[in-house]
Amino acid sequence: MSATTAADWLKTRRDPSWIARLFDYKPLLIVLCLLPAVGLLMTFLTYPLGLGIFLAFTDTTIGRRGVWVGLENFEYLLSDPLWWNAVFYSVFYTAVATVLKFGLGLWLALLLNQHLPFKSLLRAIILLPWIVPTVLSAIAFWWIYDPQFSIISYVFVEVLGWRTTNIDFIGSAWPARWSLIAANVWRGIPFVAISLLAGLQTISPSLYEAALLDGSSAWQRFRFITFPMLLPILAIVMTFSIIFTFSDFQLVYAITRGGPVNSTHLLATLAFQRGIPGGQLGEGAAIAVSMIPFLVFATLFSYFALARRKWQQGEGND
């Protein structure tokens, strides 16, 4: 009796085939698992990054291999008022939009962090601008900014009677710049608010209770508890936001295409205009490469924020 059960037990324990053993060999398994991701990223991310930097030093056009021209593209850009204009507007756009997005986003997050009915529904509604394809909401903004049939103009002129003429949203340089920033802020607030809300929810209520017992004011609780505890997440969200605002393309391309008179070109739209329809791949690549220093700066910012968090939590805690 016992012998047969032992035999049965042994029988089910068949030797793994050589192929199963091969796939259980750890180094091979690691290579196989990493291969698709690393392969795709190497081919379509790292290589193009290098290729882009190489192209920036050549005069390649679409369909023709370029020759090495050294720093000629960059010298040309430095003397190009359009490039300087794009650098100015990219920095301005990023700075103003980031400040507004984080100010309003933090406010919205603080509002949502209170006890509310229908909280998850509210959260779902608020995220909507971020879910919908940017270009499609940008087209809606384009229609809202229409010179003749703008609904905002209608409200100001016909309903409120504050103005006598329609507002010229995207017809001249500065209004167009501010209109684009408004659209970007509109789209960015939900992401900032929901990310910061997640950060707020991780702060332990006992800290606030202790502060209340010590007689702190609402501002003190925000300044000395909420803000410092939120800082690590704030830094990361801000890095992402800065990078993707600085390299923004869709909004500007959809609403103004860099106009009027090239006043709202960001570096990305300028690079596109020169590189793809213009066919000057080398010059476009040079413009794109000139964005890298700014992006590296933002990434370093993130890195040091992360390092700071580790230091706060104590060593070996992550």
Add this chain to the structure above:
Amino acid sequence: MTDAAATAGSSAAANAASAQPEHMAWDSRARRMVMLWLPLACFVLILLFPFYWMTVTAFKPDAELYDFRAHNPFWISSPTLNHIHKLLFETAYPKWLMTTMLVAVCSTFLSLLSSTLAAYAIQRLRFKGSQYVGLAIYLAYLVPPSIQFIPLAAMVHQLGLFDTPFALILTYPTFLIPFCTWLLIGYFKSIPYELEECALIDGATRLQILRQITLPLAVPGLISAGIFSFTLSWNEFIYALAFIQSSENKTVPVAILTELVTGDVYQWGALMAGSLLGSLPVAIFYSFFVDYYVSSMTGAVKE
């Protein structure tokens, strides 16, 4: 002594105030109204208004659309399906929708597959330098598509992929894989390692462990990553604009902007109908999985 009495008095007053909420009830309700509900209502109104305006425009006949004096612009007096009919039957809109869907589904599948394997290797098959691979993949997420599209356009031309959906299916994973991998690493981290150790002792192979233990437990993470990838690839614009030329291969966002905007007179009704229809699939998809979506977004930020 007087100091102590004063503090005692004030704390007694504070106690009384907190002990008698009904006395303060009206005041705090009004305060809550002004400090909480009013700003919140403004936020929601502003965040939703463009969608309302998009919807209203899509169903308005042209006569109403361009005459604010005779018709209240905030309301539709005689709704019409003309714009949507025009969009579906006189343009290649259904074809664009199909292309977008194909590209989004394929690139989501591709990046989900490769990032699951990569995350498993990095988090579970720990090897020397695995954390550096993880960091490198994280850094890849910080490379924005706007600095990549020009060299990628040159590559796509050379590989003969220009103007085919494959150009998009192969390039979208570059921004999807870093995000998904990072998300899944976090998810795998939350699954107890003891479960895998037990399986190892029982003689399971690594692949069996991945398929039968880790993946079933990581399903919520996989769903989050999938939804996120799908919406990101549905929304992608710059690669689709740069790599696709012929009208029938365009994705919805590109096609609306380049095919529907013709001449100087914009067909606002059709444009808004197109935007609305193009947003709907993502919005519906999102509404089913909103909790996964939020958790993936916030989880990735917190990692």
